[in-house]
Amino acid sequence: MKAAQLTKYESDFKLVVRDIPTPTPSENEVLVQVKVAAVNPIEHLIGSGSVKLIQNYDMPLTMGNELSGIVTAVGSAVSRFKVGDAVYSRLPLTKIGAFAEFVAIDEQAVALKPKTLDFEHSAAVPLTGLTAYQGFTEELAAQSGQSVMIPGGSGSFGQLAIPIAKELGLKVMVSGNARGRENAATMGVSQYFDYKQENYWESLAPVDYVIDTIGKPELSHELSVLKSGGRLLSLRMGPNRRFAKQHQLSFLKTTLFSLAGTQLDHQAKKAGVQYHFIFVRSDGAQLAKITEIVERENIVPAIDPTQFSLAQVNEALELVANGHPKGKVLIRF
Known part of the structure; x- marks a missing residue:
């Protein structure tokens, strides 16, 4: 072959x-x-x-x-x-x-x-759906009634993350481009911020969670909208000590990731929140649940x-x- x-x-x-x-x-x-x-x-x-x-x-x-x-x-x-x-x-x-x-x-x-x-x-x-599902249910341990902000959520990640968040009972806020507003509204977002017209960090009420899809240039804004004790989950900024411990990595790897994530952890601690990083894993049972959501919500x-x-x-x-x-x-x- x-x-x-x-x-x-x-x-x-x-x-x-x-x-x-x-x-x-x-x-x-x-x-x-x-x-x-x-x-x-x-x-x-x-x-x-x-x-x-x-x-x-x-x-x-x-x-x-x-x-x-x-x-x-x-x-x-x-x-x-x-x-x-x-x-x-x-x-x-x-x-x-x-x-x-x-x-x-x-x-x-x-x-x-x-x-x-x-x-x-x-x-x-699969990759995007499992990232969103594991992010909400495992890394964030999100509960129904809580709130999440997704900067850059009008893209491919948001297409699956928004309906999965709604399925879990979360209140969802998103920033993105102008053409993404209508689709996001259809999926049930509570607030949508056109990033060229408004800064979400200037008017968004504090949220329980932020999922970062952009990276370090957005970090200070993301930290500023989190409630005390909230969690920031990044798909882009890299692992830290918590990630190494969760994945039971060796002492050497844990040390290296701890050093690499020191600045991120310091900034999160200063803001009174936790920093998490996700590296999505395979899971057929979770993927079957995502399949149900995709079919029911007619996600394309x-x-x-x-x-x-x-x-x-x-x-x-x-x-x-x-x-x-x-x-x-x-x-x-």
Whole structure:
């Protein structure tokens, strides 16, 4: 089968498409024929070696974290899926490989894809959906009736985060561009701030939580709108000591992350809040819950119209890294 592989960590890495053996599923795995693989910023973090303290891979490495496809074989102990099932997955971090014609995946990381979406749109859901779900339920431990602000929430993350937050009973506030206002209102946000017209930190009442999708340039504003004891969850600013402890990393890695996150933790402590960082994991049971929300709310994630094949994987990576995609970038098989 064809697969796009990384041969070594480099800041300007390029993947090589080559023929490798089709995997044989173990007793707990399903073999999936990949229909569509999604390209995400995490590919650049992995390829450049930026996250090798969290997960270091043997080379060559078949890349790709997110896919939709059809089950073509099942292991002897698999009970939840059968040949012919249309599925999707955020692959386990320890065993990625979506940029390939076939991939063997632990059944616990797989869910049936939404019936309301085709394979293209389904492939755009798992990573973002699980990030939002785990962020709200685990990192923030959010409770019904509480409030969350999402700066930059008019983008692809907000498309799934807003309805998931509403499902959990949260009051949601968002900032974004002008064209995102109508869609956000349809999803039930309580307040929408057009970032070119108004500064949310000047008029927003204090909130319980902030989810950061922008990074350090927004940090002071995000901290300023949190209630005392609130939590800031970042998708962009990097891990800290809390992250290392939660993931039971080694003493060396814990020390390194503690040092890297010192300034963030100091600023959060000064504001009387907690700083959290998330590195989303695979979870088929949670993905099944997200599927229900997607189907019920008729969510259709945005996908970029540019067509990429596996042979064009490096062009797809370039668009994600340095272009301005109009939604999730996809590789179609």
